[in-house]
Amino acid sequence: MRIQESELVRLLVSKDEKGFEYLYSNYSAALYGVISRVVTDQDIADELLQDAFLKIYNKIDSFDSSKGKLFTWMLNLSRNLAIDKLRSKEMSQRRKSEQVGDSVYKLDRETTSSPENAIGVRELLDQLDENQKQVMELVYFGGFTQAEAAEELSLPLGTVKTRVRSALIYFRKTLDVR
Amino acid sequence: MNIEEYISSGILEQYALGELSQAEMAEVQELIEAHPQIKAELDLITSTLETLALKTAINPPTRLKNAIKAELDLEKEAKEIQLQQIKKEKSFSYAVAASISVAILASALAFFFYGQWRSAENQLEVLIAQNQEVADNYEFVNQQLKNLENDVDVLANPAYTRVAMSGTDNSPESLATVYWNANTEEVYLKIQNLRTLSQSEQYQLWAIVDGVPVDMGVFDSESNLLKMKSVGSAAAFAVTIEPRGGSENPSLQTMQVLGTTEV
Numbered sequence: 001m002r003i004q005e006s007e008l009v010r011l012l013v014s015k016d017e018k019g020f021e022y023l024y025s026n027y028s029a030a031l032y033g034v035i036s037r038v039v040t041d042q043d044i045a046d047e048l049l050q051d052a053f054l055k056i057y058n059k060i061d062s063f064d065s066s067k068g069k070l071f072t073w074m075l076n077l078s079r080n081l082a083i084d085k086l087r088s089k090e091m092s093q094r095r096k097s098e099q100v101g102d103s104v105y106k107l108d109r110e111t112t113s114s115p116e117n118a119i120g121v122r123e124l125l126d127q128l129d130e131n132q133k134q135v136m137e138l139v140y141f142g143g144f145t146q147a148e149a150a151e152e153l154s155l156p157l158g159t160v161k162t163r164v165r166s167a168l169i170y171f172r173k174t175l176d177v178r
Numbered sequence: 179m180n181i182e183e184y185i186s187s188g189i190l191e192q193y194a195l196g197e198l199s200q201a202e203m204a205e206v207q208e209l210i211e212a213h214p215q216i217k218a219e220l221d222l223i224t225s226t227l228e229t230l231a232l233k234t235a236i237n238p239p240t241r242l243k244n245a246i247k248a249e250l251d252l253e254k255e256a257k258e259i260q261l262q263q264i265k266k267e268k269s270f271s272y273a274v275a276a277s278i279s280v281a282i283l284a285s286a287l288a289f290f291f292y293g294q295w296r297s298a299e300n301q302l303e304v305l306i307a308q309n310q311e312v313a314d315n316y317e318f319v320n321q322q323l324k325n326l327e328n329d330v331d332v333l334a335n336p337a338y339t340r341v342a343m344s345g346t347d348n349s350p351e352s353l354a355t356v357y358w359n360a361n362t363e364e365v366y367l368k369i370q371n372l373r374t375l376s377q378s379e380q381y382q383l384w385a386i387v388d389g390v391p392v393d394m395g396v397f398d399s400e401s402n403l404l405k406m407k408s409v410g411s412a413a414a415f416a417v418t419i420e421p422r423g424g425s426e427n428p429s430l431q432t433m434q435v436l437g438t439t440e441v
Binding site for chain 1: 222223225226308
């Protein structure tokens with residue numbers, strides 16, 4: 001069953017159970033993956049996925065479909081929750097890039113349960129050249145902004161942006177995104 | 179505005195990753211509405227990010243589903259309770275408190291904006307520097323492009339005879355090509371493979387005219403197409419190694435490549 005985005009938003013706003021079921025079965029794993037890679041601790045990730053759903057429901061009124069897609073909105077919302085958590089007092093030890101590298105791969109297909117069509121982070125990132133890979137580990141999977149990644153790697157921001165863009169264009173082609 | 183440049187600046191990626199400030203986001207949104215091409219690119223970027231998220235998804239523990247479901251209902255009740263608890267309060271010192279708050283707020287804002295201004299100044303300097311660098315790069319690339327266009331004109335022009343000069347026994351690996359227009363007498367040289375020389379040496383091109391070597395000019399090992407001296411008729415072309423500045427007569431024992439014009 002496929003529910004149109006506008007219909008899904010309507011179901012979420014009206015707190016219809018169908019909306020929740022659809023949202024959960026289609027997107028919870030993607031959101032959980034994003035959160036888990038940023039915070040790495042499973043208990044915290046569990047808590048954050050709950051927070052993310054609460055926030056989605058609380059803020060769905062302010063979601064504006066003219067400014068972007070629902071899924072992107074939910075991804076950024078979840079990612080931001082995880083990043084905020086990472087920077088909070090409870091987890092104040094900021095990770096260095098090498099640790100991010102480890103944690104990005106720690107949660108891969110072998111160690112976690114993944115939906116059938118998932119590929120796994122390692123297989124994805126191994127397709128990139130070393131430069132793109134290093135930047136994507138931090139930016140996409142590690143929860144760094146591009147500016148933070150530039151600082152962490154002592155690179156000009158423009159270079160980081162170029163690498164992120166070229167990596168995304170590579171995935172656009174290989175994953176056949178349209 | 180140049181849309182391609184805007185797209186390749188990476189700002190849409192920042193937008194999609196939620197890295198921009200409110201003001202920057204508003205700017206991007208305006209452009210998205212004005213330019214379908216930008217909108218299309220942004221859609222591709224967000225779709226890629228979405229696909230990546232789906233491809234790297236991890237199933238949450240099964241118990242979480244019911245916990246979240248339960249909490250969503252609780253949240254609803256909690257809101258209602260909160261609403262009932264809101265009370266109106268009036269106080270004698272309300273005006274005093276308000277004016278103190280305003281004073282504090284104004285100071286804080288002044289300090290905040292001073293900081294913003296300072297950081298904007300810094301960012302501006304960085305941007306000016308980056309802009310200069312981009313302009314320099316552009317100039318350089320433009321020059322390269324012009325050179326290449328000239329090269330292509332020569333290479334594609336059927337009036338030019340292509341004379342391949344292959345390595346002699348001195349240097350069997352060496353390779354260079356002369357492009358010679360017998361009508362205009364123009365001669366161009368393209369180096370495919372010549373070894374690097376010491377500072378005191380230079381390559382010299384010769385044309386063999388009626389059995390006599392004629393100087394066609396000296397050159398260093400460059401990758402671009404080189405314009406050499408002109409010659410109307412030649413039976414062969416050859417390259418020798420000479421002292422820097424060239425010689426009047428070729429040092430035949432140093433000949434690197436040789437090619438005849440006969441087809």
